[in-house]
Amino acid sequence: MSCCLYPQERLREESIxxxxxxxxxxxxxxxxxLRMSLTEKCNxxxxxxxxxxxxxxxxxxxxxxxxxxxTLARLFVQEGVEKIRLTGGEPLxxxxxxxxxxxxxxxxxxxxxxxTTNGMNLARLLPKLKDAGLNLxxxxxxxLVPAKFEFIVRRKGFHKVIEGIDKAIEMGYNxxxxxxxxxxGLNEDELLDFVALTEKKPLEVRFIEYMPFDGNKxxxxxxxxxxxxxxxxxxxxxxxxxxQTGQTETAKTFKVPGFKGQVGxxxxxxxxxxxxxxxxxxxxxxNLKVCLFGNSEVSLRDVLRSGAxxxxxxxIIGAAVGRKKKQHAGMFSISQMKNRPMILIGGLSHNQSSxxxxxxxxxxxxxxxTLPGIDVYNTHLDGTTEEKLTHTDAQGRAAMVDVxxxxxxxxxxxxxxxxxxxxxxxxxxxxxxxxxxxxxxxAQLSGIMxxxxxxxxxxxxxxxxxxxxxxxxxxxxxxxxxxxxASCRTTGxxxxxxxxxxxxxxxxxxxxxxxxxxxxxxIITDVKLVSKTGGKRDFHRHP
Ligand code: SAM
Ligand code: SF4
Numbered sequence: 283m284s285c286c287l288y289p290q291e292r293l294r295e296e297s298i299x300x301x302x303x304x305x306x307x308x309x310x311x312x313x314x315x316l317r318m319s320l321t322e323k324c325n326x327x328x329x330x331x332x333x334x335x336x337x338x339x340x341x342x343x344x345x346x347x348x349x350x351x352x353t354l355a356r357l358f359v360q361e362g363v364e365k366i367r368l369t370g371g372e373p374l375x376x377x378x379x380x381x382x383x384x385x386x387x388x389x390x391x392x393x394x395x396x397x398t399t400n401g402m403n404l405a406r407l408l409p410k411l412k413d414a415g416l417n418l419x420x421x422x423x424x425x426l427v428p429a430k431f432e433f434i435v436r437r438k439g440f441h442k443v444i445e446g447i448d449k450a451i452e453m454g455y456n457x458x459x460x461x462x463x464x465x466x467g468l469n470e471d472e473l474l475d476f477v478a479l480t481e482k483k484p485l486e487v488r489f490i491e492y493m494p495f496d497g498n499k500x501x502x503x504x505x506x507x508x509x510x511x512x513x514x515x516x517x518x519x520x521x522x523x524x525x526q527t528g529q530t531e532t533a534k535t536f537k538v539p540g541f542k543g544q545v546g547x548x549x550x551x552x553x554x555x556x557x558x559x560x561x562x563x564x565x566x567x568x569n570l571k572v573c574l575f576g577n578s579e580v581s582l583r584d585v586l587r588s589g590a591x592x593x594x595x596x597x598i599i600g601a602a603v604g605r606k607k608k609q610h611a612g613m614f615s616i617s618q619m620k621n622r623p624m625i626l627i628g629g630l631s632h633n634q635s636s637x638x639x640x641x642x643x644x645x646x647x648x649x650x651x652t653l654p655g656i657d658v659y660n661t662h663l664d665g666t667t668e669e670k671l672t673h674t675d676a677q678g679r680a681a682m683v684d685v686x687x688x689x690x691x692x693x694x695x696x697x698x699x700x701x702x703x704x705x706x707x708x709x710x711x712x713x714x715x716x717x718x719x720x721x722x723x724x725a726q727l728s729g730i731m732x733x734x735x736x737x738x739x740x741x742x743x744x745x746x747x748x749x750x751x752x753x754x755x756x757x758x759x760x761x762x763x764x765x766x767x768a769s770c771r772t773t774g775x776x777x778x779x780x781x782x783x784x785x786x787x788x789x790x791x792x793x794x795x796x797x798x799x800x801x802x803x804x805i806i807t808d809v810k811l812v813s814k815t816g817g818k819r820d821f822h823r824h825p
Contacts, residue, residue: 302361304600305562307572309608315561316363318351320379321371322566322626326400327436328424329499330463330492331624334436340567348378350586352385354564355392357592357599365394367418371566371625374403380414387415394418398461402439404446408453419450420459420488425469426476434468447485457486457543464506465492473511474518480543488533488546493575493624508534508549515545550574556609565627570599572606574627607713692749693816696769697782699790700758702805707797708762721796722755725766729753729789733770733781740784746774748781753789766790767812777817783809 305313322339324332346354355366366386373379374397386395396418397411404421421443425431428440450458460479464470476487489511494500515536516522525535525544532555533546549555556573563571568583580602585595703711710716730751737745750771755764768785770778790806797804813822 304596305358305361305363305603307603307606309557309606311559311606312362313560313562313603314363315365315367316355316358317367317369317561317563318355319370319564319566319627320351320368320373320376320382321345323375324370324372324400324625325375325402325437326372326439328400328422328463329434329436330465333623337623337625344568344583345566346564346568346583348382350568350583351382353586354568354582355386356389357595358562359389359392361596362391364392365396366392367396367398367420369398372400372402373397374399374407374411380407380410383411383414383416396420398422399446400435400439401443401446403442405442405449408446408449412453417455418459419455420461421447421450422461422463423447424462424465426472426479430469447483451483451485456484458484459486459488459546461488461490461548463490463492464511466504466506468504470506470511470514473514477515477519477538477545480538480545481541483543485543486533486535486546487543488548490548491551493550505551507552508547509552511547512536554609562603563627570602571627572602576607578602578605607715609714690774691816692771692773693777693814694769694771695777695779695782695814696767696812697779697786697810698768698812699766699786699809700761700807701764701766701790701793702807703762703764703793703797704801704803705762707800707804708757708759708764710800711764711793711797712757712759716796717799718796721793722764724796725755725789725792726753728792729766729768729785732788733768733785736781736784740780743780744774744776746772746776746778746781748772748778751781751785753785764790764793766793777814779811779814782814783811 301312301314307313322337322345327334327336355363359366368379368382370376376382383395383397386392395416397416398420399422401421401423404419423431423443424434425440431440431443432438447458447460460476462469462476464473473489476489479485480487489508491508492500492505512522519538521539522536522545523539525537527533527535532550533548535544535546537544559573563574564582565571565579568581568586569579570582571579580598582595582598585598590598707716711721714720714722730753732739733751733753734748737743748770751768752770753766753768755766757763758765766786766789768782768789770781770785772778772781787806787809790809794804794806810823811821814820
């Protein structure tokens with residue numbers, strides 16, 4: 283390290299001074315990486331990043347000015363930040379981006395200035411960016427098929443991005459990182475084509491698990507997990523070699539032997555890397571975010587503009603870092619949590635969407651005349667009726683109703699259950715800090731699996747093909763409760779309420795199982811059908 287370091291930096295370099303207490307959290311994580319969003323604007327409209335009708339932009343006066351960006355950067359670098367990534371929105375559309383980079387370059391102690399860009403303006407700007415001091419580039423590219431690219435980003439420009447990537451390689455950036463958000467049914471079929479790109483080019487293609495943010499219609503089924511991607515790639519490239527990565531690296535990296543480049547996976551959803559997280563984020567409007575998936579923010583802009591001293595700013599930053607949680611809330615909680623759309627965060631409510639509204643009343647089929655199970659009557663010739671049990675035979679033995687003559691109709695059912703957890707277990711579940719792991723993730727899968735097993739568990743239930751099953755959770759803070767909701771749909775001859783009820787029951791039991799080491803005082807209650815449609819009679823429970 284050069285001899286012109288400020289004394290403090292030299293001491294830190296020589297490990298005499300501990301890392302800044304302000305940037306160290308309660309779990310010992312040192313935050314030496316700052317991601318700064320330079321703008322909320324973008325020249326693309328990626329489906330996974332922003333809602334179709336755009337986002338409400340912050341008025342310009344409330345965005346950080348050039349000098350505010352630099353003041354904050356200087357402060358963070360002075361405290362030990364070694365890497366700053368400029369992001370957005372699209373950082374390369376900010377007119378002063380070159381000035382910002384040139385000024386950042388002057389900061390002693392700052393080792394890396396990186397940019398994440400959609401690549402649209404890259405080929406044109408790159409020589410100047412390099413001169414200014416840019417030393418690391420990530421370029422987003424989600425498809426190698428021009429028409430698909432345009433569908434995903436809702437704009438034209440595929441060839442400009444490719445040109446930007448080639449220019450970055452030509453100018454000696456190595457590796458050039460290419461970020462690809464993988465979405466089921468959209469670009470998962472291109473994994474091998476992206477891997478093939480690394481044969482001749484010094485690229486690091488990073489497959490990113492699709493993450494939920496406000497307005498991006500995230501759905502568990504659209505996410506392709508790291509393991510699934512890896513399995514798929516390994517079928518073609520069984521010798522794919524795992525590479526060693528630094529402790530704070532987010533990507534798990536691999537290489538096909540003999541290829542120039544490599545591939546990486548950003549597994550934020552299936553295998554978070556909270557334990558080694560060293561990053562902080564500042565939004566374009568000057569809010570410090572200590573966790574990408576947390577919604578707590580503190581306005582550094584307002585503190586700056588109030589004329590606060592650096593010491594006061596540091597106290598506020600330190601307090602925010604001190605509140606950083608051990609890990610984020612887990613993918614299902616995240617998908618149901620209020621957060622900014624990605625474009626307003628600049629990093630790598632939204633419901634976990636089921637495209638179906640289970641409460642929609644569907645038309646009733648005229649042919650659907652009997653409802654197995656309850657109150658069906660035998661009508662005699664004299665017009666009198668007698669109650670007939672449909673699930674027993676003449677000898678009173680259990681018998682399954684023959685539904686073979688019925689015409690299949692579309693049927694839905696929604697059920698709900700409440701798990702009263704008590705304060706300790708509730709808090710641990712909410713913060714995803716249960717020793718057994720992500721309870722809601724496990725409960726969701728168990729609920730869905732259980733719905734498919736219903737006929738194997740409930741003797742007289744008919745096996746039916748489920749078109750769809752979903753399990754979601756709401757956290758009820760005042761009651762310290764997790765409320766489980768399951769919706770099932772089939773196109774069949776019998777209804778799916780047993781499937782929905784089984785799903786919520788098993789998901790609730792799973793939550794119990796995940797929490798029982800913390801407390802046995804857990805009550806599963808209020809298991810009920812909320813609605814069902816498509817059978818002889820629709821049902822909608824009134825609140
Ligand atoms: N406009 C620049 C770009 O596209 O590279 C920088 C900003 S963009 C928000 C930063 C990165 O976040 C991009 O690589 C993008 O692919 C990724 N990203 C955005 N939304 C995402 C999501 N829902 N899931 C995973 N990654 C996402
Ligand atoms: Fe723009 Fe980047 Fe978001 Fe796409 S991912 S809309 S390019 S900010």
